[in-house]
Amino acid sequence: MTKGADKESGGIDWSQYQGGDFFDEMITPKGGARRASQRVVKHLGQLSREELESRRVAAESTVRDMGVSFTVYSDGENIDRTWPFDLIPRVISAKEWEQTANGLKQRVRALNLFINDVYHEQKIFKDGVVPEYLIKDSKNFRPECVGITPPKGVWAHICGCDLVRDADGKFYVLEDNLRVPSGVAYMLENREISKRVLPELFETNNILPVDDYPAKLFNMLASVSPRKVRQPEIVILTPGIYNSAYFEHAYLAQQLGVELVEGSDLFVDKDDCVYMKTISGLERVDVVYRRIDDLFLDPEAFHPDSILGVPGIMRAWQAGNVALVNAPGAGVADDKVVYAYVPKMIEYYLGEKAILPNVETYLCDDPEQLKYVVENIEKLVVKPANESGGYGMMVGPHATKKDHEEFRKLVQENPRNYIAQPTLMLSTAPVITGPGEAEPRHLDLRPFVLQGTDLAVTTGGLTRVALKKGSLVVNSSQGGGSKDTWIVAEGGAK
C-alpha cells in the first residue's frame, strides 16, 4: 500500500490500520482502499511523516484563526472552544450520494405534508395510519398553529437528517431535526480548511463543491416571503452570543448578506407587522430565519419571561405578515416516536416506498415492544423522545447495571417518552491519532434539506466523528469532532 514509503518516516502506514468488525468508510476488511477513497488513501500513505504532521498543525491553526468555535454552556468565562477537525476527509461516491439525496428529499416532502395535516384535517389519524395520541401528548404540538397555512404549505424549511451506516454499509436515517438544526456552517468551513491544507487532492479528485448552500438557502428564504416584493427583507434571529451555535448564525448572516438580529432589534407594531430598529428608524421585515426555539420565540404567546424573543411575532405570523423559518409547531414531527412512523407517512402521502430505511425502533408504549425493551435493555440504545444533543440517552452495552435498572424504571413509568433501538454497528473512518498514525473512529452524517418552492440537499453534509476510542457519541458538546465530507464523482481529475 505504502509503496516504497519508509515505515519510520512515511505517512500513514495503512498496513497497521485495524478496522475491526465495523464497516469502515475508507478501508475494506482486506486492507485495501474503497474505490472512492483510493486517491486519498494512496496520497496520505505517500506523504512524508513531517509533511503529514505539518498539514495537521496547519489545519489546527486554520481552525483557530477562522474562529471556528462552538459554545458550551457550562464553560462560563471561556465560552469559545475550537471545534476539533480531523484532517482525513470522509469520501462518498457521487453515485451513492445521488440516491441518498433523493431519499432525503422524499422524506422531508412527506414530513411537511404530515405537519400540515396535523394542523388541519388530521386525515392520517382518521385513516388509522398513525395513532392520534402521537400528537396529543407531544411537547412540540402547538395549538396556536391549528388552522394556519404558512406560505407554500411548508413548515419545516430546513431539516437536518442524521444518517448512520450500519455493519452492512447501508445508510439509515437515525433522526430528523426539524426545529433549529445546526452544523451547516461547520460543513462549509471544513471545506475551506481542507482546500488550504490538502490542495493537491483537489486537483486529482473530482470533489463536488458544497459552497452553493448559502445561495440555495437565500433563494429558499426569499421564496417564502409573504410580501411579493423584489427584495424581501430577510433576517436571521439569534438568541445571542451565548448560544452554542452563535458562530453559525453570524457566519450564515455573513454568507447570505442578511442582517443578524437579536430579539431586541425587532418590534411588532399595532399593524401586526414586524419591524427592525435601524439607524434611520423602523424597517419592515418579511422573512425571519429564527434560530430560537418555539417556546422562547414570543413572550406574549409562550414563556412570558423570555427576553430572547419578540413580543407579538406569533400574532404577525398568524396574520400572514411574516414568514417564520422553520414555522412554529414544525417540531411536532421532530420526535423519536413520530420518527418510527415516517416510512408509513411516505407511503400514505406520496404513494412511494421509502428510499432511505429507518433504524429499527421499539415504541415503549406498545406493551409487547415495551416487554422486549425491558428484557433486553442491556443490548439496546434507549432515547427520550424529545431531547437533542445526545442528552438523556443510554447506550446499553456501554452502561452499568445501575443505569440499566434506572432506565427499566424510566421506560415503564413513562413509556410514551422513550424509544429503543438496537445498538448499531456504527461505521468508522480513519482519524489521525499521532504522527503517521490513524485509527478507526465512529461517525455519522448530517445532511441539510431545504424546502421552499423547490427541494434541495447539501452536497454531502457535516460528518461528525467521536474522537474517543470506541465512543459512539459524536456530539460536539460531548467530545466529538468533525471531518470534511467529499462527494467524489468517478472519472478522476476535473
Next chain:
Amino acid sequence: MMLSRVAERVYWFARYLERVESMARLIQVYTGLLFDLPRDTGISWHNLVIASGSHGEYNRRFSVQDEKRVVKFLLEDLSNPSSLASSLRMVRENIRTTRDIVPQESWELVNEFQIFVSENIAQGLNRRYRHEFLEEIIKTCQQINGLIADTMRRDAAWHFLNMGRSLERADMTIRILEAGASMSSDFIENDTNHVLDAVWGSVLGTLNATMPFRRTMKVAIKGDDAARFLLEDTLFPRAVTCGLLRMQDSAKQLPSSEKVMSCLNDFVKTVTSGSDYTDVSVGFPAYLTELEKNSIVIHKAIQDTWFQPT
C-alpha cells in the same frame, strides 16, 4: 440599512482597537523616554497611568508605583478595563457580534491577534523584549485598519467605524497632552530644558507626530508648539481638530445627524480658538479637562441619535 445595535458595536470596535494601539504606543515611547532622562529626575511610571486615564482605579488598588506593577496593570490586567488585554478582548467581543458587516478577514486577524497577545504577554512585561512585542501589536492594529481602509465599502458601518476611531484618537491626544503637562510642571522649576525637550519629544513620538510637527511648525520642539500642533492642526490624523473634521465628514452621510453636527461644530470652534498652552501647571490642564468634557458630549449625541432604539 443598518441596525442600531450593530452601529453601536462597530463604533465600539473601532474605539477599542484604537485603544489597543494607543496603549502599546504609550508604553513603547515611555519606556524609551525613561532611558533618555537623567536618573535623578525622579520621573515616575505613574504618569503612564495618568495618560491611560485609569489613575483612579490604580490608586485605589495599589500604592507601589514601580515599572513592574504599572506595566502589568496596563498590559495584562483584565480587571483593569483600560488595560491592553481588556481593550483587545472588547475588540473581539464587538467584532464577534458584527462580523457579518466588516471585511471577513478582519475577524481572522483579530482572532490571531488575541492568541498572539495572550501567548506572548510575558514579553511585554520584560523590558528586554518589550520593544519587539509592542511593535508587533502596533503593526497588527495598522494591518487591521489597513484592511478596513482598503476593502470596506464607505457605507454606514464604515462611517460609524470612522467616528469611533476619530473620537478615540482625539481623546487619546488630549490625555497624552495631559501627561506631558503634568511631567513638565514637575520639572519646570529646575531649569531642566533638556528634560522638557525629551518630554515633549516623547509626546509627539507617542502620536507618531514628530516629523509632521517639524515640517509643519518649522521650529524646534517646545511644549506650547507641540500642544498647538496636536490640538489645532487640520491635516494630521491624530490632531484633535483633524479628527473632529473627519467625524463631521462621516456624520454628514448618516440620517438625522443635525444634533451631532452641531455638537461637533461647537467642539471645533473651542479647539481652534486656542488657549494659553504655556501655563502647564494650571491653565492648560484645566483647558484640557474642558476638552474632555466636550468629547463626552459628542459621544452622548451619537448615542442618542443612532444607538437608542425608538
